[in-house]
Amino acid sequence: MSDRTNGLAMEPFPARLEDRIETILGRYPRTGSALVPILQLIQEDAGFVSVRAQEQVAARLRIPAAFVAGVVSFYTMIRDRKIGKYHLQVCGTLSCCLRGSEPLLDHLKDRLGIREGETSRDGKYTLSTVECLGSCGTAPVVQINDEYYEDMSPEKIEGVLEGLKD
Ligand code: FES
Numbered sequence: 001m002s003d004r005t006n007g008l009a010m011e012p013f014p015a016r017l018e019d020r021i022e023t024i025l026g027r028y029p030r031t032g033s034a035l036v037p038i039l040q041l042i043q044e045d046a047g048f049v050s051v052r053a054q055e056q057v058a059a060r061l062r063i064p065a066a067f068v069a070g071v072v073s074f075y076t077m078i079r080d081r082k083i084g085k086y087h088l089q090v091c092g093t094l095s096c097c098l099r100g101s102e103p104l105l106d107h108l109k110d111r112l113g114i115r116e117g118e119t120s121r122d123g124k125y126t127l128s129t130v131e132c133l134g135s136c137g138t139a140p141v142v143q144i145n146d147e148y149y150e151d152m153s154p155e156k157i158e159g160v161l162e163g164l165k166d
Contacts, residue, residue: 095136
């Protein structure tokens with residue numbers, strides 16, 4: 001199948017995704033409304049949503065590629081590049097900041113040899129700062145992949161890092 005939409009060639013998605021994309025599209029009366037769920041599906045499959053994949057989605061949903069790119073850049077949980085096996089997200093909002101997230105972040109930078117937004121050379125860690133994770137009562141909080149690690153300190157995060165499998 002080949003079609004052109006928004007000036008972009010509409011390429012099929014891998015077969016393993018096609019049925020799931022059709023199911024998602026079936027839930028919405030307007031195809032554009034399926035954008036975020038489809039981006040989440042692609043990220044679940046590939047680990048991130050490449051520029052090429054964004055263009056494929058735009059063509060499939062018949063919306064501008066710039067709009068898709070805007071959505072990807074707006075939502076921090078949607079990534080446009082490959083990240084490490086472990087994504088360490090340090091909350092930098094007020095409660096966590098008052099309870100030591102900055103020294104915690106500095107410790108992680110030194111320990112992992114990377115700055116915010118970077119991935120370690122071995123592909124194991126990506127370090128990010130994020131806004132409030134909604135767990136202010138147990139600040140400071142670090143989210144690693146889908147898990148929260150609360151009331152963290154440089155000493156405690158060392159134990160957490162040692163428990164992460166290679
Ligand atoms: S300020 Fe860090 S979880 Fe709310």
